[in-house]
Amino acid sequence: MDRADRSDRTDRADDMSRRTVLATAAAAAAALAATAAAPALAATGPAARRPKADRLVDNRFWTSHKDWSSGTHQGTAVVGGPRPGLRIAKPAGRTDYADPHTGRTATWEYARWTTPAHRPAVPATELIASWNARTPAGTWLQAELRGTYSDGTNSPWYVMGRWASGDDKDADIRRTSVDDQTDGKSTVWTDTLSLDDTTTGLRVVSYRLRLTLYRKPGATQTPTVWRIGAMASAVPDRFTVPASQPGLAAELAVPRYSQEIHAGQYPEYDNGGEAWCSPTSSQMIIEYWGRGPTADDLAWVDPSYADPQVCHAARYTFDYQYNGCGNWPFNAAYASTYKDLQGVVTRLASLTELESLIAAGLPAITSQSFLKEELTGAGYGTAGHLMTVIGFTADGDVIANDPASPSNAAVRRVYKRREWENIWLRTKRYNASGKVVSGTGGVCYLYFPTTLSERQRAALAAVGIR
Secondary structure, X not given: OOOOOOOOOOOOOOOOOOOOOOOOHHHHOOOOOOOOOOOOOOOOOOHHHOOOOOOOEEEEEEOOHXXXXXXXXXXXXXEOOOOOEEEEOOOOEEEEEEOOOOOOEEEEEEEEEEOOOEOOOOOEOEEEEEEEEEOOOOEEEEEEEEEEEOOOOEOOOEEEEEEOOOOOOOOOOXXXXXXXXXXXXXXXXXXXXXXXXXXXXXXXXXXXXXXXXEEOOOOOOOOEXXXXXEEEEOOOOOOXXXXXXXXXXXXXXXXXOOOHHHEOOOOOOOOEHHHOHHHHHHHHHHHHOOOOOOOOHHHHOOOOOOOHHHHHHHHHHOEOOOOEOOOHHXXXXXXXOOOOEEEEEEEOOXXXXXXXXXXXXXXXXXXXXXXXXXXXXXXXXEEEEEEEEEEEOOOOOEEEEOOOOOOHHHOEEEEOHHHHHHHHHOOEEXXXXXXXXXXXXXXXEEEEEOOOOHHHHHHHHHOOOO
């Protein structure tokens, strides 16, 4: 999303946006006690000062051989080895797909896998799915979610994304979210399933995910999926959040990229660099982990453009229905196309949790929205913006690589702790017109390799990621 304070998906359709206000969620949800944070690199106070935050978030991801062997298989098989996954073994059928973004209809053969029902510890008001996969040219996947409500009824099978890593005009579909999905109780807003009215007490108490893998009839190549899951949450309705105490002073060496230097480049991808905060942030962390596109991958980019890998990330995160690069699961899926890299979308409960990740060497991409006067030193207001958090000062202030900067050299910013945690963790805010709209409630992307240290595994486990 761009940094301009314009109407976008966080403000559209009045307050029935993809970030629906979660009114009275806390009253109906059971609080989860926070697990112990990973040790800090350099504590600024005793451990007793580090509060435990109630976590109204449940993450469930299917990643292991045991996970993939469960559920219902229709033509799918489990991939063994050090990174277990799912692939097409024998197609279960054929279907025609009319791609709304190319105007072409093609026949595809498919196989399907459905997870067992998962009952989140949090009766949920929002769910966001994410997945990690490889889709060779001529293959793609569809991820769906079906919730069971607290009144005993089920939602439809909602499409949470139709995704291909490539965009070959002859071989691939256009990756896309699907609009106009609702049953009168919940609605899918681009990448987020939200209850329409949280004040009724209705909640999603369990869900299943369904993966459909597609390829051209008679082909031998197949999508391979290594991870799929969802974040279910019931973050309480709030304009402000409790202040946390600083507990860490550390900074990670993350590459710095500005989206602004790409203004006007490839406007077919979300109006060019002005709107590329999400893929620019994704590229920073992908390169932090030593991954990135090859010279051959970047051959399509105008050689006069600096940082062509940022242009590449924008192209391959682009959602043709949303018409932007800010689809959260599409960014996580893009990160996972690099060797042994994983990506998830989740929510964190506090800066204390974010500190524990930084202490373990795990930077995070966070989503926030704010007026210009709400974040000292930003110099802009935004209806939705992604930044990469890379550390904390000795005073506990947030060190962020902010892509909404005029140059790469200006990307590193220090933002006041109290201001930053409030604009990130709140679920309600006032926009520039004085209207009450929604906030993201602590949404972040986490990217990490398959091989992790014990400390890194513990830090991820402490925020519900395995």
